Amino acid sequence: DNEQSPTATWQAKHRELYERATRHPFILSIRDGTVDFSSFKRWLGQDYIFVGEFVPFVFSVLLKSWKESEIKSDMEIIFGGAAALSDELSWFKNEASKWGVDLCGITPFTANTEYCRFLQSFTTLDINYTVAATAFWAIETVYQESFSFCIEGDHKTPTELLGTCQRWGNSDFGQYCKSLQQIADRCIKKATADVVREAEEVFVSVLKHEIEFWNMSSSE
Numbered sequence: 704d705n706e707q708s709p710t711a712t713w714q715a716k717h718r719e720l721y722e723r724a725t726r727h728p729f730i731l732s733i734r735d736g737t738v739d740f741s742s743f744k745r746w747l748g749q750d751y752i753f754v755g756e757f758v759p760f761v762f763s764v765l766l767k768s769w770k771e772s773e774i775k776s777d778m779e780i781i782f783g784g785a786a787a788l789s790d791e792l793s794w795f796k797n798e799a800s801k802w803g804v805d806l807c808g809i810t811p812f813t814a815n816t817e818y819c820r821f822l823q824s825f826t827t828l829d830i831n832y833t834v835a836a837t838a839f840w841a842i843e844t845v846y847q848e849s850f851s852f853c854i855e856g857d858h859k860t861p862t863e864l865l866g867t868c869q870r871w872g873n874s875d876f877g878q879y880c881k882s883l884q885q886i887a888d889r890c891i892k893k894a895t896a897d898v899v900r901e902a903e904e905v906f907v908s909v910l911k912h913e914i915e916f917w918n919m920s921s922s923e
C-alpha cells in the first residue's frame with residue numbers, strides 16, 4: 704500500500720527506469736544462458752572496484768544512523784551489511800582467481816568512476832540520514848532483484864554463475880533489503896518535503912547509475 708511505503712510508490716512511479724535497472728539485458732542474458740563470459744569477467748573486475756568504494760559509503764550511512772536515528776535496530780541492520788563487506792571482498796578475490804581476472808590491473812570505466820563519485824558525495828557532503836538510507840536501500844535492492852531473477856522460475860543460468868546470483872539473490876539478502884526498505888520508509892515519512900524530494904531524486908540517480916553500470920559490463 705502506497706501510504707505505507709513511500710519507496711514502493713517510487714518503484715511504481717519510476718517503473719520504466721526500475722525495470723531497466725533490474726531486468727537489464729545483461730541480467731536477462733545470464734538468466735537465459737546466453738551471457739558472454741568475457742562480459743561477466745568485466746563486470747566482476749569492475750564491481751570489485753565499486754565494492755571498495757561502497758565500504759566507506761556504507762560506513763558513512765552507519766555513522767549517520769548512529770547520530771540521527773532514534774531506533775537502535777537501524778544501526779544493527781546497517782552494521783550487519785557493513786560487516787558482510789569483508790566477506791564480499793574475499794569472495795571477489797576468490798572468484799576473480801577462478802576466472803583468471805587480475806584485480807590489480809583493473810582500470811575503472813567511466814560509468815564506474817561516475818557511480819563511485821556519486822557514492823563519495825555521500826561521505827563528504829552533509830547529506831542527511833534519510834537520503835543516505837534511501838540510496839543504500841536502492842543500491843542493494845537493484846542487485847537483489849536482478850540476481851534473484853536469475854535463479855527463480857525456469858532459468859537457464861550457467862552453473863558457473865549460480866554462486867554469483869545466489870550471493871545477492873538469496874532470501875536472506877532479500878530479507879535484509881526489506882529491512883533497509885523499512886528504515887528508508889520510516890525516515891521518509893518523518894522527513895520534510897525538501898528531504899523527501901531529495902530522497903526521490905537520489906533513488907532515480909541510483910537507478911540510472913545501475914543501468915549505466917550494467918551497460919558498461921555487457922558492452923564491449
Ligand code: HMH
Pocket residue numbers: 750753754757842843845846913916
Ligand atoms: C554496481 N550495485 C553495484 N554493485 C554492487 N555490488 C551492488 C550494487 C550491491 O552491493
